[in-house]
Amino acid sequence: MAERAVVKAVEVVVWLRTLIYEKTLSTGMRLPSERVISEQLQTSRVTTREALKMLETQGLIYRSNRRGWFVTPPRINYDPGRAMFFMEYVAEQGFKPFSHQISKKRVLADTALASLLSIEEGDSLVELKRVRGADNRPVYVETILLPERRLPGIYDHDLAHSVTTVLKEEYNKPCMNVELEVISSSLDKDAAELLQAPVGYTSVEIHRVSRDAQGALVEYDVEHWRHDALKLKVEFNIRS
Amino acid sequence: MAERAVVKAVEVVVWLRTLIYEKTLSTGMRLPSERVISEQLQTSRVTTREALKMLETQGLIYRSNRRGWFVTPPRINYDPGRAMFFMEYVAEQGFKPFSHQISKKRVLADTALASLLSIEEGDSLVELKRVRGADNRPVYVETILLPERRLPGIYDHDLAHSVTTVLKEEYNKPCMNVELEVISSSLDKDAAELLQAPVGYTSVEIHRVSRDAQGALVEYDVEHWRHDALKLKVEFNIRS
DNA sequence: CAGGAATTCTGGTCTATACCAAGGCGTTGC
């Protein structure tokens, strides 16, 4: 009997996944505690945790510091090609969005930044940090850099809501062209804290360079998303 | 003395990361074995493994089944907006690319697939599976679906190299418009085997719908990338 | 009844140990 043809941790994964698929456990609900699961399936806590982490990697469940494991809500569709801002498209998908500004300050472009953004070294940039989320769950942090020379007075505008709108309405510089860079990475300490996630949590990192109709850089933006909260959509035409 | 202000596993992470950054361990090299690291840093193997997994999530190292842990090579830049094919752009980046066809067969569109691809239910599709990689390291698996009705005789063409080229040269249907969907996910058993990665390994899943100049679907493609092998780049103009 | 203190519960970290399975490699035998 009892060949262990199957991996024990996978058994736990399957058991939990079934509960989730059949909606015994549904979005937002807490899973049984690690100790209870272990007892139920006759396994050790280490093995149970391994299973939970697999489901976390799949994005099916997430943990909240010392509170428990929960079933992950649906992902947010994010289409950087649509001229809409966060609050709008998140609400459109039936979530209750929020956006908190963390900081706003001036920084000077060092060599690397200057060449990356094709501006002059030493140029002043307005740096904006935010956390954004839906239904009380923070999903990404972002750092925005705005070249002050091209956007005089930008520091004094209210940027808490929509930078895109300010650029368009106040400066007549709608972002026309976007360059995205996307990699899978992990959260550092700061980002993890803001997203209420463990350090090292899998993340999706998006770098976005936006240019106006003349091809001049108007916004540089780095976003760190919880990996399980994002479905990125992009549509474009091939450049031949 | 000895406050454990720091997490032991993080100590290990920092130690290894330093070795990597200062190039004591460089691309492709094997790390010391788990047991050796544990002894060296006076910690248990479980803790060491935890640290290794953190570095794996960051994409700094990867493991090869029972052979050891290795320093991850640079990521491949992938820009689906450029009208180039895999072998070309990978070679351009200094890698030695390869591409293996796994299977080629006909499948019939079910309801879900039909509506997703805006074709008729029951329509025949040519399904192509491949693994691709660089420098002997498989980096992604893909499944391509081609609607046979729109591409008569497509099954009999040599599709092993570049589907894009066949579509353009033989059918005069260059892909003009692309719709991407990107999510962070994890590898299932089949994909994991093909990529020589552990089951559950973090992956980036890309769905790609390509259309010709008339807006008709000509190619549907699902790619599963090792998360640490990909840097996705996209450039496009905003739709207002 | 409100506010604070104590308790309980949950995940977070860590140790020590054990055995398994597969890759790598050297040795042995033909």
Added chain:
DNA sequence: GCAACGCCTTGGTATAGACCAGAATTCCTG
């Protein structure tokens, strides 16, 4: 010369137990 066998190393899986830190709840007190 080379294939087959077998040993050693490496990661893979699993157990049992311990203690910590923070969240949640309960309970007690003024």
